[in-house]
Amino acid sequence: MGEPGTKELLSLEELEAAGSFRSGRKHIVSILVENKPGVLTRVTGLFARRGFNINTLAVGPTDDDTVSRITITLDGAVHSIDQVTKQLHKLINVLKIRDLEPEDTLARELALFKISADSGTRAEVMQICEIFRAHIVDVSKRAIVAEVTGTQEKVDAFERLVRPFGLVEMARTGEIAIARGRTET
Amino acid sequence: MRAVDALMECLKAEGVDVVFGYPGGANIPTYDAFYDAGIRHILVRHEAGGGHAAEGYAKATGKVGVALGTSGPGATNLVTPICDAMMDSVPVVFITGQVRTDLLGTDGFQEADTIGITMPIVKHSIMIRHPLELPRAIHEAFHIARSGRPGPVVVDIPTDLSRADIPYEPITDLHLPGYQPTTDGNQKQIRLAAKALANSKRPVLYVGGGCVAASEELFELAISDRLPVASTLMGLGAFPASHPLSLGMLGMHGMRQANYAMDEADLIVAIGARFDDRVTGKLSEFAPRAKFVHIDIDPAEISKNIPAHIPIVGDTRNILPRLTAEYRAAGADPQRLEEWWHRIDGWKERYPLTYEDSTDNEIKPQFMIEALYEATGGEAIICSDVGQHQMWAAQRYPFEKPRRWINSGGLGTMGFGLPAAMGAKVGRPDDQVVALVGDGSFQMNVQEMGTCAQEKIDVKVFIMNNGYLGMVRQWQELFWEKRYSHVDMGDYPDFVKLADAYGWTGLRFTDKTTLVDDMKAALATDGPVLVDVRVTAEENVYPMIPAGEAARDMVG
Numbered sequence: 001m002g003e004p005g006t007k008e009l010l011s012l013e014e015l016e017a018a019g020s021f022r023s024g025r026k027h028i029v030s031i032l033v034e035n036k037p038g039v040l041t042r043v044t045g046l047f048a049r050r051g052f053n054i055n056t057l058a059v060g061p062t063d064d065d066t067v068s069r070i071t072i073t074l075d076g077a078v079h080s081i082d083q084v085t086k087q088l089h090k091l092i093n094v095l096k097i098r099d100l101e102p103e104d105t106l107a108r109e110l111a112l113f114k115i116s117a118d119s120g121t122r123a124e125v126m127q128i129c130e131i132f133r134a135h136i137v138d139v140s141k142r143a144i145v146a147e148v149t150g151t152q153e154k155v156d157a158f159e160r161l162v163r164p165f166g167l168v169e170m171a172r173t174g175e176i177a178i179a180r181g182r183t184e185t
Numbered sequence: 186m187r188a189v190d191a192l193m194e195c196l197k198a199e200g201v202d203v204v205f206g207y208p209g210g211a212n213i214p215t216y217d218a219f220y221d222a223g224i225r226h227i228l229v230r231h232e233a234g235g236g237h238a239a240e241g242y243a244k245a246t247g248k249v250g251v252a253l254g255t256s257g258p259g260a261t262n263l264v265t266p267i268c269d270a271m272m273d274s275v276p277v278v279f280i281t282g283q284v285r286t287d288l289l290g291t292d293g294f295q296e297a298d299t300i301g302i303t304m305p306i307v308k309h310s311i312m313i314r315h316p317l318e319l320p321r322a323i324h325e326a327f328h329i330a331r332s333g334r335p336g337p338v339v340v341d342i343p344t345d346l347s348r349a350d351i352p353y354e355p356i357t358d359l360h361l362p363g364y365q366p367t368t369d370g371n372q373k374q375i376r377l378a379a380k381a382l383a384n385s386k387r388p389v390l391y392v393g394g395g396c397v398a399a400s401e402e403l404f405e406l407a408i409s410d411r412l413p414v415a416s417t418l419m420g421l422g423a424f425p426a427s428h429p430l431s432l433g434m435l436g437m438h439g440m441r442q443a444n445y446a447m448d449e450a451d452l453i454v455a456i457g458a459r460f461d462d463r464v465t466g467k468l469s470e471f472a473p474r475a476k477f478v479h480i481d482i483d484p485a486e487i488s489k490n491i492p493a494h495i496p497i498v499g500d501t502r503n504i505l506p507r508l509t510a511e512y513r514a515a516g517a518d519p520q521r522l523e524e525w526w527h528r529i530d531g532w533k534e535r536y537p538l539t540y541e542d543s544t545d546n547e548i549k550p551q552f553m554i555e556a557l558y559e560a561t562g563g564e565a566i567i568c569s570d571v572g573q574h575q576m577w578a579a580q581r582y583p584f585e586k587p588r589r590w591i592n593s594g595g596l597g598t599m600g601f602g603l604p605a606a607m608g609a610k611v612g613r614p615d616d617q618v619v620a621l622v623g624d625g626s627f628q629m630n631v632q633e634m635g636t637c638a639q640e641k642i643d644v645k646v647f648i649m650n651n652g653y654l655g656m657v658r659q660w661q662e663l664f665w666e667k668r669y670s671h672v673d674m675g676d677y678p679d680f681v682k683l684a685d686a687y688g689w690t691g692l693r694f695t696d697k698t699t700l701v702d703d704m705k706a707a708l709a710t711d712g713p714v715l716v717d718v719r720v721t722a723e724e725n726v727y728p729m730i731p732a733g734e735a736a737r738d739m740v741g
Contacts, residue, residue, distance in 0.1 A: 049305055082488070087485050095362055
């Protein structure tokens with residue numbers, strides 16, 4: 001990359017090669033925080049500042065009502081996410097952070113799909129729902145609404161299969177996760 | 186009592202003897218409490234001046250500085266000092282007024298989302314949502330600001346809550362489950378580091394701002410053998426500059442021996458330093474032969490820029506004595522450093538700091554720094570602004586003791602010098618305090634001359650006046666074909682007349698032959714003095730590692 005501060009012209013290719021674009025393995029980060037106003041902003045702001053793009057975000061209570069759990073999935077990054085977890089630790093209201101290993105983790109999300117379905121296609125759509133153990137929660141003349149739970153990958157697969165029928169809209173919660181076994185997440 | 190009176194009690198309990206601030210609509214209740222609280226309040230002329238003054242106070246004394254501002258513009262004017270304190274790890278508590286709670290979020294008069302605006306640049310911030318929270322928040326703010334890696338904490342107080350009547354009881358316990366900084370270094374790691382040091386043939390101690398509070402401990406380690414010490418801009422004074430083991434400052438405008446030693450070292454022990462780009466130059470070619478021991482209280486600094494082979498997290502004051510003891514116990518052979526010192530001394534001899542002096546009476550900026558050193562006997566607290574004068578001072582004014590060099594390193598804030606000197610003088614009234622400023626940067630917070638006059642704060646300001654924004658001009662000269670775009674400040678204002686207008690003594694020096702004596706006379710003058718020292722207009726700071734290059738490619 002060209003030298004910063006000098007007049008050398010920078011090409012866009014050089015900028016890209018310098019690491020503006022990221023790919024890599026998916027991360028699920030579970031963060032326990034004090035249940036106080038503004039904490040979510042501090043956490044998400046930190047990810048943005050350190051150059052990480054949040055893919056999904058889920059926040060909710062834990063068994064302790066003074067503590068909330070934030071579950072964040074990241075598309076992944078070339079750089080190690082150590083730096084962002086260390087910076088997160090420095091936030092006063094953050095209690096615990098875990099970068100969960102996919103194989104030791106149970107991750108689930110909930111999704112609602114509104115799928116075009118008339119008398120001609122309804123049976124086929126319902127068959128797909130059955131395979132995915134999706135619940136039909138609403139049926140009308142021209143559409144059905146299905147509720148799916150599962151890993152991000154399962155929900156993605158369901159989406160691919162029903163899309164050809166006409167996907168009117170979709171809402172997903174983002175994954176929540178918990179570690180396998182006896183140890184606390 | 187009123188919440189604001191409880192605030193005063195909390196400040197007193199924290200040992201606060203002075204605050205720097207500016208009143209406004211939303212913090213009138215706080216100011217009413219100051220009226221008879223018995224805490225010295227210094228009315229600044231701009232909140233930024235107050236913020237930097239609190240930083241100067243903190244850097245000079247090691248205590249927590251306090252700055253106040255009202256809501257909206259008062260708070261936004263504090264943003265630069267807050268960020269500056271974050272970058273340089275300065276313990277300052279900023280207390281801002283906020284609009285009353287029923288106006289929050291309505292774009293009320295002088296409303297700004299202070300907590301939101303400052304979120305990325307604070308160690309922590311607290312919005313008061315109930316008056317009963319206030320005392321605890323203030324104590325938490327001081328505790329967080331001063332402990333661990335120090336930094337700025339903002340407390341935002343809505344005006345209606347500050348008037349509330351609350352029962353006040355002193356707070357004695359703090360509950361911060363998410364904040365437990367590691368101060369004790371791991372013994373196993375310390376032993377490993379001592380062994381690595383004992384086996385090293387070309388070691389360098391690379392010391393930063395985190396050593397300023399551990400200078401005695403650092404000294405013991407360095408002299409336990411003949412360990413060379415290279416200092417960052419922020420670490421100057423942590424180790425005596427005149428000591429034979431000192432290599433001086435390293436980095437972009439550092440000494441050749443310091444940069445070359447880093448380049449050829451086989452072991453670098455970073456102590457309270459963070460491998461900033463102004464130190465490393467081109468990261469991939471930084472210290473290519475070295476293994477790294479990294480001692481820092483902030484785990485996030487470890488392996489951020491350079492992977493550490495032996496990380497040690499903790500307080501330098503705790504770790505260095507134990508490292509020294511382990512090193513002594515390791516029984517290293519002092520002879521092994523013979524060759525290394527031969528090489529370092531060779532550089533020292535071959536590359537002394539020189540410059541071409543004028544052949545007439547013109548004052549070269551480098552000469553001005555040397556004259557200032559002579560006139561102050563090296564005993565002054567030097568508060569620098571940002572630019573060429575800052576680099577020349579860092580190179581050429583040897584600091585023998587910590588907390589005598591106060592400057593804005595990480596953020597590089599122009600306008601820092603005068604208010605910081607003001608704060609330093611208030612914190613250490615018995616010391617000679619000098620603000621060394623450029624004609625450009627001085628004008629960014631020149632209004633604080635009024636504060637010094639009114640509060641009788643006896644600072645001596647020396648302007649290195651070259652009529653240019655010199656550092657940018659230097660880069661334009663070296664890298665942009667001398668296209669001097671908007672760096673000429675002209676001959677404005679007349680600083681002697683300005684001094685007169687503010688009730689200061691104003692002087693102008695143009696002759697190098699009398700400069701030292703003139704400076705001595707200025708320093709001996711009662712009250713604040715502004716000295717306009719006219720120096721060569723186009724002079725460059727050398728040596729220099731051009732941006733993005735490696736240490737061995739230094740020029741000049």
